[in-house]
Amino acid sequence: MQKSRKIGLLILLLAIPIFFVLFFELFSTSHYAVPIFYENGIDSLTACEASQSAHRVRPLLTQSTADQQLHLFINTVQIVYALPTECDENCVTILEELARVQGVLEVQVPPHIILIAQLGSPSLPLLAKKYQSSQPDWLFLEGTEGEYPSFLQCELVLPRADISLHETLVLIDRLGQIRGYYQGTDSSEIDRLIAEIRILEYSTDTNEDSAG
Numbered sequence: 001m002q003k004s005r006k007i008g009l010l011i012l013l014l015a016i017p018i019f020f021v022l023f024f025e026l027f028s029t030s031h032y033a034v035p036i037f038y039e040n041g042i043d044s045l046t047a048c049e050a051s052q053s054a055h056r057v058r059p060l061l062t063q064s065t066a067d068q069q070l071h072l073f074i075n076t077v078q079i080v081y082a083l084p085t086e087c088d089e090n091c092v093t094i095l096e097e098l099a100r101v102q103g104v105l106e107v108q109v110p111p112h113i114i115l116i117a118q119l120g121s122p123s124l125p126l127l128a129k130k131y132q133s134s135q136p137d138w139l140f141l142e143g144t145e146g147e148y149p150s151f152l153q154c155e156l157v158l159p160r161a162d163i164s165l166h167e168t169l170v171l172i173d174r175l176g177q178i179r180g181y182y183q184g185t186d187s188s189e190i191d192r193l194i195a196e197i198r199i200l201e202y203s204t205d206t207n208e209d210s211a212g
Contacts, residue, residue, distance in 0.1 A: 034196045034203075037178040038157065048154035056176035057155045060116055061147040075174045077111040077200055079193070081184065082152060084166040087123040094167065094184035095127070102137060104194050111171075111197055113138040118148045169193065173200055 038055035042048055057080075079098065084091055102110050113135070117124040119142055128140040143151055152158045152165075156178070159165040163183050171180040171193060180196055183189040 034173075034179045034199050037180075042154070042157055048150075055157075055178065057172050057178060058176070060114075060141050060143050060151045060155070062141050062143055077109070077174060077197055078114055078172040079111050080114045080116065080156060080170040080172060082156075082158065082166060082168070083115055083117040083121060083123050083127070085118075085121050085123060087127060090167055090185050091123070094169070095131070097184055097187070097190045098138075098169075099135065101190065101194055101197075102135065105197060108198070109201055110137055114141060115139070116141045116143055116148070116151070118143060119145050171196065 036054075041051040041053055042055050079101070081094060081098065087095075098113050102113070105111065115124070115127065115138060117140075121142065124140055124142055131138055132140070156170050158168060158170070160168060160181055163181060167184050169182040169184045170178060171182065173179050179200065180193065182193045
């Protein structure tokens with residue numbers, strides 16, 4: 001009788017962890033899902049074209065619309081940063097953080113970094129000269145006077161009330177969907193950005209494996 005009790009206790013102890021694994025696999029909701037912004041469009045912005053369909057970010061039109069580098073940013077994860085007219089201390093910090101993102105994700109598929117500025121901004125050519133040779137996945141785009149503000153408001157849906165415009169990083173997935181806004185001067189926010197890029201890449205790989 002005592003032997004039977006020991007066997008029963010052993011079976012129970014073995015069953016408990018299996019039960020918890022099955023429970024969390026079947027019934028738990030993932031806490032690591034990256035949100036999708038504006039799934040129902042952005043028709044609340046009166047200056048933008050109304051749409052009830054999911055919002056997709058269209059490329060910024062520049063004076064050189066035939067820019068050969070733009071094809072690099074099709075079907076890729078992107079981080080977009082609107083540069084200030086003069087790259088101040090906060091701007092330099094953000095660029096350093098973006099370089100950190102590239103370094104951390106280098107062994108995976110690093111995101112492309114798109115740095116945009118209004119036509120005639122003195123910061124853009126200076127930063128392009130400084131970073132383009134060492135950061136091949138960075139693209140520097142100068143929007144036309146008419147297109148740049150429209151791109152910020154109607155494509156990136158900026159500025160936001162919670163983050164200063166020139167401290168905001170926008171994460172865009174392979175489908176052109178906005179997946180997050182981040183305070184570029186906050187290291188913890190950059191850590192969150194890195195984690196969410198990894199989740200997006202993992203989800204993409206998993207879906208491709210399932211489709212295959």
